[in-house]
Amino acid sequence: MKITAALTLLPLALAAPAPLARRANPTVIAPSPQATVAGSNLLGVESFKGIPYAQPPVGQLRLKPPQPLTSALGKVDGTGLPKACPQFFFSVDEKNIPTNVLGTILNLPLLQTITNAGEDCLTINVQRPAGTKADAKLPVLFWIFGGGFELGSTAMYDGTSLVAESVAQGKPIVFVAVNYRVGGFGFLPGKEVLSDGSANLGLLDQRLGLQWVQDNIASFGGDPEKVTIWGESAGAISVLDQMMLYDGDINYKGKPLFRAGIMNSGSVVPADPVDCPKGQAIYDRVVEVAGCSGSSDTLACLRTVPYTKFLNAANTVPGVLGYFTVNLSYLPRPDGKALTASPDDLIRAGKYAKVPFIVGDQEDEGTLFGLFTSNLTTTKDITNYLSTVFFNSASPEQISELVGTYQTITEDGSPFRTSLLNNWYPQFKRVSAILGDMTFTITRRLFLEVTAQVNPSVPSWSYLSTYDYGTPILGTFHGSDLLQVFYGILPNKAAKSVRGYYYSFIYNLNPNTGNSLAEWPQWSQSNKLISFGANSNGILDDTFRGDSYEFLKKNVASLRV
Numbered sequence: 267m268k269i270t271a272a273l274t275l276l277p278l279a280l281a282a283p284a285p286l287a288r289r290a291n292p293t294v295i296a297p298s299p300q301a302t303v304a305g306s307n308l309l310g311v312e313s314f315k316g317i318p319y320a321q322p323p324v325g326q327l328r329l330k331p332p333q334p335l336t337s338a339l340g341k342v343d344g345t346g347l348p349k350a351c352p353q354f355f356f357s358v359d360e361k362n363i364p365t366n367v368l369g370t371i372l373n374l375p376l377l378q379t380i381t382n383a384g385e386d387c388l389t390i391n392v393q394r395p396a397g398t399k400a401d402a403k404l405p406v407l408f409w410i411f412g413g414g415f416e417l418g419s420t421a422m423y424d425g426t427s428l429v430a431e432s433v434a435q436g437k438p439i440v441f442v443a444v445n446y447r448v449g450g451f452g453f454l455p456g457k458e459v460l461s462d463g464s465a466n467l468g469l470l471d472q473r474l475g476l477q478w479v480q481d482n483i484a485s486f487g488g489d490p491e492k493v494t495i496w497g498e499s500a501g502a503i504s505v506l507d508q509m510m511l512y513d514g515d516i517n518y519k520g521k522p523l524f525r526a527g528i529m530n531s532g533s534v535v536p537a538d539p540v541d542c543p544k545g546q547a548i549y550d551r552v553v554e555v556a557g558c559s560g561s562s563d564t565l566a567c568l569r570t571v572p573y574t575k576f577l578n579a580a581n582t583v584p585g586v587l588g589y590f591t592v593n594l595s596y597l598p599r600p601d602g603k604a605l606t607a608s609p610d611d612l613i614r615a616g617k618y619a620k621v622p623f624i625v626g627d628q629e630d631e632g633t634l635f636g637l638f639t640s641n642l643t644t645t646k647d648i649t650n651y652l653s654t655v656f657f658n659s660a661s662p663e664q665i666s667e668l669v670g671t672y673q674t675i676t677e678d679g680s681p682f683r684t685s686l687l688n689n690w691y692p693q694f695k696r697v698s699a700i701l702g703d704m705t706f707t708i709t710r711r712l713f714l715e716v717t718a719q720v721n722p723s724v725p726s727w728s729y730l731s732t733y734d735y736g737t738p739i740l741g742t743f744h745g746s747d748l749l750q751v752f753y754g755i756l757p758n759k760a761a762k763s764v765r766g767y768y769y770s771f772i773y774n775l776n777p778n779t780g781n782s783l784a785e786w787p788q789w790s791q792s793n794k795l796i797s798f799g800a801n802s803n804g805i806l807d808d809t810f811r812g813d814s815y816e817f818l819k820k821n822v823a824s825l826r827v
Contacts, residue, residue: 291345294400298481301339307396310433311426314486315391316348319478320471322386323447328569328576329454329464332388332474344392350419351387352573354449354581354596382421385451385573390475392486393425393441395433402487405494405772408479408524409443410472410508412499412532412745414586415596416449427754428765437769437780440488444475446504450580453596456549457541458565465540465601469507476508476523493524494772498748500597502532502625506609506618506713507598513606513617522619526775528768529625530747531706533713536610536826540599544658544827548583548595555579591635592705593656593827610822613713616720622775624768625710626729626795630681630741632702636694637739643692645669648700660824668704668821671814672696678811681741688739699811702744704825708815711808712822718790727777728789728808733760733800760798 292305292312305314318339320332327333398404409425411418425441432439446452452468459465480490497505505527509516516523538544553559556579558567568576584590600607612618642648653665660668672678679695680702681688689695703709707730714728733750734742751768754761767777767786777786784803787794797804818825 292396294485296482296485298478299335299338301342303342303344306345309426309430310396311393311429312396312398313391313393313424313426314344315420316346316389317342317344317392318388319390319444319475320388323388323451323467324385326569328385329451329459329462329467329565330569331464331467331470334474334477347382347421348389348391348419348445349387350383350421351445351447352385352449352451352577352580353383353419354416354585355587383419387419387445387447388471388474389420389445390478391420391425391441391443392483392488393429394487395429395438398438398440398487400485400487403484403489403492404438404440404487405492406440406442406479406483406488406490407772408476408493408495409441410446410495410497410501410504411443412497412501413448414592414594415453415468415500415503415598416586416594418448418500420445423752428752431754431765432769435766435769435781437773439769439772440483440486442475442479442483442488444472446471446475449596450552450576450583453598454549454552454580455540455542455545455596455599457546458549460540460601462565463603464565466598466604469504469511469598470604472504472508473511473523477518480518480521480523491521491525492772494526494528495524496528496530496768497532498530498752499532499745502529503535503598505529505623506533507605509619509621509623510609510612510617511604513612514619516619516621522621524619524621526621526771527623528771529623530751531627531631531744533625533706533710534609534613535597535705535709536608536822537597537599538608538659538826540601542599545599551583552579555582586635587638589638590655591638592701597827608826610712610716613716614720618717620721620724622725622771624727624729624771624777625713626731627702627707627710628742628744628746629730629732629735630698630702631706631744632680632698632700633740634744635701636680636698637690639697640691640694642697645693645696648693648697651697652700656827657825659826660821664821664824668814668817669696669700671811671817672699678814681735681737681739683735684741688741690739703811703814704818706744708811708818711815712819714789714808715819722790724790725776725788726790727771727786727796729764729786729796729798730806731760731764731798733758733798735799756800758800759802760800763803764798 420443446468553564558564561567583595675695680698751764771777786796795806
């Protein structure tokens with residue numbers, strides 16, 4: 267899920283530091299497929315960007331599972347800015363005024379060129395400490411970006427500061443980031459897509475990227491047996507989905523693709539199948555706008571329409587930056603093959619990779635999304651909104667009960683712990699609390715509880731970030747960890763300690779090993795969270811909003827999106 271357009275675009279600026287402290291450019295020969303990759307050297311970090319890991323998903327490979335490369339690549343220039351996959355910034359539907367105008371402008375061929383987006387986008391970035399040798403066997407951190415499964419790219423997430431800080435803390439890592447298809451190019455639903463075996467393409471892209479790491483990362487000085495996957499928002503949901511793909515089978519050539527996971531703001535998203543009525547309506551809408559309704563094979567027709575025409579058609583459905591917010595049009599849905607069932611069912615059945623994991627949230631996950639629903643002025647409005655927009659399988663009585671667990675905005679409203687303040691419109695704080703809890707914070711607790719019951723021997727840790735407490739209207743909002751943790755822009759207690767815990771986890775599968783930080787209790791043993799504040803950290807009992815949690819636990823099967 268994701269953040270505002272401004273916050274989405276901010277990392278683009280951050281990804282291009284000033285040209286200081288350059289050294290001789292490195293070169294690495296990757297074995298499979300063979301490629302001689304030329305990189306760059308800046309600020310003590312060597313970067314190899316835009317390395318192809320799959321055949322271009324164009325022409326008849328559009329809307330098809332990613333295909334491995336079968337021939338040598340020869341020389342690869344890894345010094346430029348990797349192309350982004352086609353982006354879904356705003357819905358272009360005429361009902362979404364005025365954002366539809368922005369969406370239409372951003373989809374123009376000229377703007378697509380300027381934003382460096384296009385279909386030939388399946389590439390991977392590798393960054394490492396300068397001077398790393400091929401036999402270094404450094405642990406690998408594999409990053410999956412967020413963006414509501416609608417937008418985002420590796421170009422927005424330069425790992426230079428992460429690698430440099432890992433060296434400074436004495437735990438050097440190799441950072442890898444994968445581009446994957448988003449929006450209608452990567453997560454188109456519908457019965458036609460299901461029968462074609464072409465569902466959840468973005469997840470399959472990520473999986474092929476993980477296989478590329480196994481085949482090639484040793485040449486860059488990384489250890490393929492020490493891979494941790496890490497994501498934020500939709501990237502965090504993707505981390506859990508990678509743990510659940512093929513019922514938890516993460517083996518490739520007889521070895522696991524990764525050994526641990528970190529999930530920032532995202533875990534379980536209960537979802538209806540690829541061919542559910544909501545998914546089919548999205549497919550039918552895209553087919554109609556693309557001019558393929560009269561075709562005997564609508565999916566084949568979508569593969570032949572011009573790029574911009576298909577992009578516009580795919581972007582006519584509701585987007586995350588609008589009234590439908592986190593009720594996403596495009597997201598991973600059960601397909602019976604790669605993702606065999608709804609994630610909540612797979613977790614309960616133990617059909618996931620049993621690897622140590624960290625999962626946590628920002629305190630005010632829902633405030634960004636509450637900005638788009640200012641017409642909701644009564645609790646009845648909220649009930650109608652959730653019933654018609656989100657949870658079609660839930661009864662009105664169930665939705666009323668859910669809303670009723672958020673009794674007052676003073677105690678149950680987000681930004682939390684701000685009494686009557688920050689209530690931008692009459693139901694803003696209540697809507698924000700519900701959207702944040704149902705999508706992120708309370709579902710996280712359900713995920714932790716079930717995994718602790720199903721596999722009590724697998725350690726887990728959880729957190730709640732509060733370092734932006736006091737920010738007007740938004741509080742510690744969804745995506746603010748990109749600034750604090752990923753980029754470490756503010757050199758405060760939060761940035762230093764979170765990174766320190768993460769590096770220890772990447773090295774030792776335990777965030778407490780090998781550092782001088784305060785003990786972070788295992789959630790699976792204590793049901794306690796660490797609270798990351800700007801100037802100090804603390805320990806919390808993971809029991810807040812217990813009535814809302816009990817409702818979710820009892821009704822999760824009716825709350826699939």
